[in-house]
Amino acid sequence: MTEFFKTILPPVIANSPILDILVIIIKVFIVVNFAMINGMYLSYVERKVIGHMQVRLGPMRTGPHGILQPIADGIKLFFKEDIIPANADKPIFFIAPVISLTAALATLAVIPFWEDFIIADINIGILYILALSSLGAYGIILAGWASNSKYSFLGGLRSSAQVLSYEIAMGLSLVGVMLLAGSANLLDIVKAQENMPFGMYLFVQPIGFFVFFMAALAETNRAPFDLPEAESELVAGYFVEYSGMRFALFYAAEYIGMVLMSFLAAICFLGGWKGPDFWFFSKVPPVIWLLIKVYAFIFFYLWIRATLPRYRYDQLMGLGWKLFIPLTLANILITGLVKLLIET
Amino acid sequence: MAEVEKKLETKNLTISLGPQHPATHGVLRLVLELDGETVVKCTPYVGYLHRGIEKLSEYKTYLQIIPITDRLDYISSLSNNIGYCVAVEKLFAIEVPERADFIRTITAEMTRIASHLLWLATHALDLGAMTVFLYAFREREWIIDLFEKLCGARLTVSYARIGGVRNDVPEGWLKDLYNFTEEFPKRIEEYETLIDQNRIWFKRTKGIGVISAEEAINWGLSGPTLRGSGVPYDVRKFMPYAAYNKIEWEVPIGKNGDVYDRYRCRMEELRQSNRIIRQCIEKIPDGPVMADAPKFTLPPKDKVLSDIEHLIHQFVLITKGPMTAPIGEIYSAIEAPKGELGFYIVSDGTGKPYRMKIRAPSFVHASVLPRLCIGHLVADVIANIGTIDIVLGECDR
Structure with missing residues (x-):
């Protein structure tokens, strides 16, 4: 992209740092819009997919097959009254959804869409993602606390405990990948997968993938781990006091979180933007391959939501600490040993 | 420190x-x-849906109470109708024709299926399995459509009458119902594939809300909530009414008295209800659907419109109630989908009951909630509310 701008812009600008900033702004613009549209339409896809799984149609009224439903929802939420509970801690109440959404969006900076399209090619990509998604938990905890409502408070507490414990499992499940690739940079990880069976880490890191998948469900508060917002217990959990646009921000953050986790899964375990290299498959643009993998993963998310009941809070924690963390630790040990044996 | x-x-x-x-x-x-x-x-705090049904009944004639009983447990309104009518018939010593008894049995079991389906749907939804909810509603809709064909109403049917039922079944209706019973067992299996062998479902239901048989009896539980603890008490077996003693069926019981056993109990009851309906359809005799008790039952409509005496008789029955009601009191119970639904009626010889007390299973079951919930987690409270299957319309009356 930089080369393209160099040809059309006057040399004074083309050779100055302004150009780099300009290119980054354009990239950010593209990625944020992509994420927002994905987040919006994910709500539609979720309702449609689950609807069809449950012998009903899902949204049908707004536009053909309800295709404009997310836009209608967005407009509605935008014009809703912004209700602030009288006893709420106002500054924190205001800032909590912003933290959630910002953390979710900022994570996209290190996601490579294909080889040449990445906003920030930093060498600690995975660590950056883990750090920011933990930061997102702050939004949830603060929202639960600042609402000054018992239900939100319980939801916030549950969420903080859940996100913290599953953060560990998720981090550890990605260690196997980092060991194999020898790097925490997402570009390097994709490149390192080329000489693996089917060009994916999925088959050499099945345990890692399994734990990552479960932890991703728990991280993004999705069924069967959707305890922080368990509607039958806590009504809506931490955001029960939110309305209008602030509520929409939480929702957007949740969906973008889902998209992000799917990207991470596709990049770390499913070979990123690389597709099969024969027949007309090799002509398909790499970004399409990445999106296919991402959406397949998202479909799994929805499928699980339509199928499984919800875990209980203590069972969820038990599962995380007693099963997933030991599993990933064993996985790291085995991966390290095998790698050591092959290399020596 | x-x-x-x-x-x-x-x-x-x-x-x-x-x-x-x-x-x-x-x-x-x-x-x-x-x-x-x-x-x-x-x-537990109850009373948010209190409408004074018991007191209201003292100001209504025996006939006028039937639609009020619909509003007790509004998901299984026909059971309430039948429960009330059976009590009044015992009090008035009215012999109900056999065909009406069979129709009552069929419709009561349909109500049981509809009620248990709604219970299954909401119970599963509370525990997070949302697909079962819509699957169960699909079949419930089928039953409700059949009710609509039978009597025009979908929920508050007011179909039973003192001395029988309002009308005979329409032509082809039994065939439609038979088709339903053919299909329904497959649908039960469909729900079970979703939750029955699911590890998460086990974890959420096994060992939760345990109540022993003895304790369950002491708390006054009834219906599937009691049978889940292993007590084979079913009013239909112990004090048969309608046609329950003329057909073969079993009382499914649980063993551990936890949420899972009560769930299994109700799932088996769905199958047993299906079996009862099928047998009834095969065995149903011909004949009238209203008892020959002119003092208490309304005269046929065509005679009312052509004959002055019948018109006067109808007028008196409607406005003042059966004036020749015998003096006495009665307690009579039926097995409603939620449990033992009892009516205690005191008659002072006027057209209106002197006192009517309803033994509502939901009210008794709501009282056991603290016993089930204390010491468990919030999530289990939700499972326990689901498992005792209460309807607040009946609980608050």
């Missing part, structure tokens, strides 16, 4: 679950005292 500990006191968190809460099945309100997520104290 001791000083710090003195200053850092912990306080239990009191939350009000309901009356507007998605999992309390109506307007039940539980005030929970939580230590962390563990319930230390649980106080």
